[in-house]
Each structure stands twice: as C-alpha cells, then as structure tokens.
Amino acid sequence: MQKHVKPALPKIDCPVVDRCGGCQIQQLSYDQQLAKKQTEVNKLLSKFAKVEPIIGMTNPYYYRNKIHTTFAMNRKGQVISGKYQAGSHHVVPIDSCLIEDQRADEIVVSIRQMLRSFKIKPYHEDSRSGLLRHVLVRTGFQSGQIMVVLVLGSPVFPSRKNFIKALLEQHPEITTVVLNVNNKKTSMVLGDREQVLYGKGFIEDTLCGKSFRLSPKSFYQVNPVQTEVLYSKALDLAEFTGRETIIDAYCGIGTIGLIASDRVKQVIGVELNQAAVKDAINNAKRNQVKNVFFHQADAGDFMLQIARKKQRVDAVLMDPPRSGSTEKFIQALATMKPKQVVYISCNPVTLARDLASLARKGYQAKRIIPVDMFPGTNHVETIVSLVRKR
C-alpha cells in the first residue's frame, strides 16, 4: 500500500467505543483503519483489476454533515440522547461524537436540556407515550446553513412556537427547522408527514463549485471533504471529451450529473425518491445548467425504456444504494452498449457481485480506487471505471 497523507491530529479516544453502534473500528489508529479497508477491498475486487491505494482523510474526525440522535429515559428518570447500541434499541448516551459535526452535536445537547422546561418527554415506541423521538441535524459544510428536523411520535406539538424561539435564541446559526411525524414501530428515523416550522425547509451547500439544495429526506453524501475527492476522481476516470450523452443513475439530488454537466453534451439523471428528484430539478435551475434532465423512476425500469428507444448513450455513471444494482439494470445497460461505465459503490460485496455480472456482459474493470468516506466505521466507498470490450 502506498503511503497516504498522515492525519493532522493525534488519535483521539472515544469513551463509548465498546458500546455505541455508530463506529466499528474507532479503537484502531487511522493507519490501521485504512489498511483494514484496503485488505477488504483487495480481497473482494482484485480479481477484476488492480486495486489502487485507498484515499484517506487528512483529518478523520468530525466529518459527518448529517447526524441523528435518539432520545430515551434512563433508569433514574433522566432524559438521555445518543445512539443505539449495536443490534439493539438501547440508547448509549453521547454528547459529542468523534465523527459528527460539532455544531450539530451542540444543538442536540441544547434541545435535550430544553425538554424539561417544555415538559416534553422522549417517545416510547412500545407504549406510544411521550413525544420526541429523534433529532436529525444537517449542516452545510461550505454554506454554514443548518437544518434541524424534530422527529415526533405525534403531530401535536404543544408550545411549538416558544420551543423554536428558545432554540433559535441559543442557536441563531440554525437556518431551518422541520417537524417530522413518525408514529410507526420502525427502525426508520423519518416518518411520512412533514411541516416546516422555521425557514425554507431545506439547506443549501456547495460541492465541486456547484450549489445544491437538500431536503430532510434527500440522500446527500455525509462526508463533504471526501465527496469532492470522490466525485473529482470518478469524473477524471471517465475522461469525457464534451460530446457524450451520459446517464447519471441513482442520481439523488443530481450532484454527480450536475458536476459532470460542464464536461459532456447531455446528462440524463434517474432517481426513485420523489423529494430528491424535486431537489435535483431545482439544483439544475439554481446552477443554470441546461443540459441535464432528471426523471423519477426505478433505475432498472428507466434503463430498459432507454434501451428500447435505442437512444444513444456513451457512458453510464452509477451510484446505487448498499444493496447494489439489479440484473434488469445491467441487462439494459449492456443492450445500450455505452463505451464506458463508472460505478461508485458504498458496499464492496454488492459491487463484486455487479462487476461479475458486468464482466459477463463484456465490461472490463480498468481502475479500482477505494476512498475512505467513513473513518471510524467499517464502511468503504469504491470507484470502478469499466470499458466495453470490442
């Protein structure tokens, strides 16, 4: 493994490393974490092409721009806030987390301290009593904007105006507050109903020189520093000439496609989540990008439609969720015969499965580059560029 840039900070010890389910390898030095991830990616992917050295962070702490905290009552009847213990719904109290934006953690502590005077109790899933279930905070790394989402077990939020007023007095840096109602027995954080209590209901941020709007439910990469590294690397591997029509599959709020739009003729984005597509269309407008078109659909169904229309596609950028892509998607892709594919994956296991499938359809991996988007955890992101064999 080549030497990566050394962390600027010495190792910081986490006091709840043995109990919290958020990180799995925080007890290792950053060098050891990177070596572990490199070994895992090598094991799964080196049969497709040489795996290049993992790109690590200079400072692997406090990187997360999205945090969610759960609230509960401890045995002494005190309200606690923190993360679930791995594999359970037991809340481990945490005020400051080594991988989370520190401004976001401070806001959560303030909210917890306010609960008593507002007579708000944590929501209890089994008895369906209490009110506050989770707090989600999203921070704009470049913009400094902050969104607070209060996830309640009921839409009835007494003294909501005074609560928001008191929160904003303590944290004037908050730019929007959204109420989300989740009264289901579920491990999903957010429910279906939403109401904007303060501000615009979304925040803005800048990535690779483009501005993006994010709603509470839209996917947005959680590590803004490494996302710029990831996207720049992925687009460099694609070596566009400016004449290509490309597909940005699983496009989220349109980040990769909009950043690629300056380098190609046309981008067609597809995404399942309706809120994310709305954000993506808005993001194209706010950046005055006119050569990008977004569609809300299952990516596999959409690829099939494009293949049936025999529309020319020169390259496919794909960034599916952890479960990976589908046979339907890959089959349709093979029918379209794009010259190149750039696959960004957050799960090397499903990536290996899909690369095998792409290889059977004639797509050969050329370069494989792991990027550490999630220090402290087992997770690793990987970019693979593939070309169609003639």
Ligand SMILES: C[S@@+](CC[C@H](N)C(=O)[O-])C[C@H]1O[C@@H](n2cnc3c(N)ncnc32)[C@H](O)[C@@H]1O
């Ligand atoms: C890993 S995220 C990538 C998003 C985006 N490319 C980015 O970098 O921010 C995966 C995205 O795939 C979307 N998704 C999940 N299943 C999908 C499907 N069957 N068809 C289309 N999009 C899907 C999710 O909503 C999510 O936005």
